Amino acid sequence: MASIASSSAHFYHHKSHNRSHKPSLKSHIRLSIISQQNQPEEPANGSTHQTGRREIILRSSGIALLGAIFHFSGTKPNYLGVQKNPPSLALCPATNNCVSTSENISDLNHYAPPWNYNPEEGRGSKKPATKQQAMEELLEVIKLTKPDNFTPKITEKTDDYVRVEYESPILGFVDDVEFWFPPGKKPIVQYRSASRLGNFDFDVNRKRIKALRLALEKKGWASETSF
Helix, strand or coil: CCCHHHCCHHHHHHHHHHHCCCCCHHHHHHHHHHHHHCCCCCCCCHHHHHHHHHHHHHHHHHHHHHHHHCCCCCCCCCCCCCEECCEECCCCCCCECEEECCCCCCCCCCECCCEECCCCCCHHHCCCCCHHHHHHHHHHHHHHCCCCCCEEEEEEECCCEEEEEEECCCCCCEEEEEEECCCCCCCEEEEEEEECCCCECCCHHHHHHHHHHHHHHCCCCEECCCC
16 A cells, blocks of 8 residues: 555645635535535424424525536546555545545544455455456446435546546536555455545545445445555
8 A cells, every 4th residue: 555655756746736726716615515514403393493494495596506607516636546656546645525545544634444245254264356346336326326416427447447427416426436446366455435626525435435434345346454
């Protein structure tokens, strides 16, 4: 697994740039929208409930108007894909809206452990899956699992790499999620999930990864370490 010390200077520059970057209007809007999505529902009684519903409608109308004015999909980062030196997926920016198996295990904000599609204490010792079979299982789970109501769209695929764009249902925010099967005999899958815009995601990317892992565990996969 790649470590921060062995990553290219490009990504150090990328992290440094993000540390000094002030939140943009789009960042504040994304933060506000996610906050509203995570708020508890109003009590279902009397005028309080009616007021709550009215506020939700007004907020939704305002969000729709903002969506018509701005383009919230963002631009696909040019550093996505398998890095050459060392071979790995990209590190995360300094913002708290990304998880990656390429991060150092000590980075609790960004690190997530890789997956094993043939765990030794599972099907790996009984009926191990081929890399092709594991890829098919992964693609099936990607298409069927929508924990955050973002719509997954597979935009790139090779024998060992998949990139998925997850689009939010209202404003079209896009998160880039990558999966890579490193070469070698070890049945490992690395991944990276990151938002294009904003500085915080209220653990949307981490929760998405967890939901995908839980779905894959039903097929015989396992996390390399506790998540």
